[in-house]
Amino acid sequence: MAKQIKIKDIAAMAGVSVGTVDRVLHNRGNVSERSLKAIEQVLAETGYKYNIHTSAISLKKEYNIAITTPIAVKGEYWGAVRDGIMHAINEYSDIKLNCTFFFYNQFDIYSCRSSFESILEQSPDAVIIGPTFKSETQRLCKELDDKHIPYVFVDAVIEGTSPVSTYSTDQYACGQLLGRMLDTFTPEDSEFAIMSSQRIGNERSSNSLARKKGFQDYFRSKGMQNRIHETSFSVLDPAESERKVLSFLNENPKIKGMAIMNSRGYILADILRKNGIKEICLISFDLTQNNIKGIKDGTIGAILCQRPELQGFHALKSLIRQLLYNQKEETVNHTMPIDIIVRENLPYYREFFEM
Amino acid sequence: MAKQIKIKDIAAMAGVSVGTVDRVLHNRGNVSERSLKAIEQVLAETGYKYNIHTSAISLKKEYNIAITTPIAVKGEYWGAVRDGIMHAINEYSDIKLNCTFFFYNQFDIYSCRSSFESILEQSPDAVIIGPTFKSETQRLCKELDDKHIPYVFVDAVIEGTSPVSTYSTDQYACGQLLGRMLDTFTPEDSEFAIMSSQRIGNERSSNSLARKKGFQDYFRSKGMQNRIHETSFSVLDPAESERKVLSFLNENPKIKGMAIMNSRGYILADILRKNGIKEICLISFDLTQNNIKGIKDGTIGAILCQRPELQGFHALKSLIRQLLYNQKEETVNHTMPIDIIVRENLPYYREFFEM
DNA sequence: GTTATATTTGTGTACGTGCACAAATATAGT
């Protein structure tokens, strides 16, 4: 409740006019060395803070923001990220934001390339990236760096880039947590399965790999690495998958815990449900519509979530701060909480974020 | 990005001046029946939304807000609630808020009475209540209702009151979740203990009671109610408590799960640690400094949390909406998520709210 | 119908910042 310092005050203290202070605050240039120094000094001393409210209403500029993520489907992971972004757009409805979504197929590198090309073509003021393909993303970021276009990451961080900030989860910790949970949820001497879902080709996301490593390391640290089995199933051929999974479980009857490193747990849940298998504890990722169903009827024991809405929300908020106020928050990695969701606390995990 | 409708537009459409529209929006009275109807009609049709930014800067009025909760200690539950409130105060630093905290001792009804009296005396514009004593709180609310002073609840809801909104957790669900967790975390045929912490007198918070009921119902629904034991220990006399707990465990050697319905789990954790008891899974509430220690060294198996910061944050935000924009959001009960925190996901549960 | 009073309505200024444009000053070229 201390009295806020205004631009007018800064100007008076530095012995210049408000216009000059404004130029400094917005890096608009055309300021003499002497004025610059004086103003910066005063700014540092007083710890001036923008009045978001007034700057928002006075703002004439329209910002073009490009958002590129895997295709956002309602009720799925990237859909939730988009919801968070939309929520932020709504909250900042006074700022003229021109947001364009460039969705790509995360299993098709060409679609990713074409999205990225379109982005560079339109030359936006800032970009939100939900990355999948590493070198493609690095290439995009390099171009953005050259053009001095700021960008933020959601969901994952790509090395060798310089984003304004990133919003992601510690996937290795997710894997460890997953291991710990399966371990405690199952009887002693149980064995465990890592289920890999496959599509065409055998692309693996780096998120899945990090999770898997954490999972394996958990059991390794307990000297239980020999209790882990691994198999794969096809996302696109349910019948074939069912046969494969059942015969796998037949061959390994001691398996009581089942882990999958992505959000496809519901496919396994369908198989378990259909065949009345109840003694296996299945844990999946992401609070998607399909997985919620599994949680409700008990075919999925638990879900690990990483607050996709919050990620999207903060990503846009961070960009706005960057664009409007030049707040260079030296590339912080914001690591989101990992929520554990089971049947009993499911109803309360609605998009309760907004903070 | 649709063009926002302004007060000026409303005025033109209703055939009146902006001043009259302003009077309607702020319930300032002195408006003729005819104008009122016309304006309300237009408002309903257009779905006018305040521009928070501009209304904040133009606002001259200073709002006095009273906040009364049990004593807020840094690192404990009510400390976190206060942190959330402070966070909201900070976010709305442009609005002239005069917040006064009236802390009371939650184990002393007289201190509560005196706090409430002070509040009524200062006659604030709005109140945030973290309730403990039911009839005291009801009495306060009755007076506030008479004076048309809006109030919100955090942490718990008191029946027979009419708050603007409430931010709390479903304690019964917490208890059920606790039961489910202890059940799955322990070997078959385990028995369970409900540990009640006692102070002077035997006051029990309604939160604890609801949790306990949920806990018992979980086991009842599984036909396992006979596996629950119950005992109590003193918060104020650690040595005596230690003796009591140890002898209790001796008498009931099959106990492998231990539940406490409040945040005092760390006291039990100390006993377990000191005596090298490792086969018992202890679950407590609230992410307090003391409990965090137990989680880290494994003496506490898990903690259930109810986002106290978020509760405080939203409580104040809700009041601001009420005061500034008269948004009567018909007494919604906002039920917070119940977070499950174990060692692996602990590091990421920092006050990550801000949304 | 006239005056006094109460009620309703409209107008104008302030809030703090963004930005366009005009004014002032510095620099370079002759």
Added chain:
DNA sequence: ACTATATTTGTGCACGTACACAAATATAAC
């Protein structure tokens, strides 16, 4: 020293809302 040009600085209006105050209209009393 005098233009011409480039650089730097200051001024003023706009943004949409809150609110004080003046103006207009309605109501009451005689």
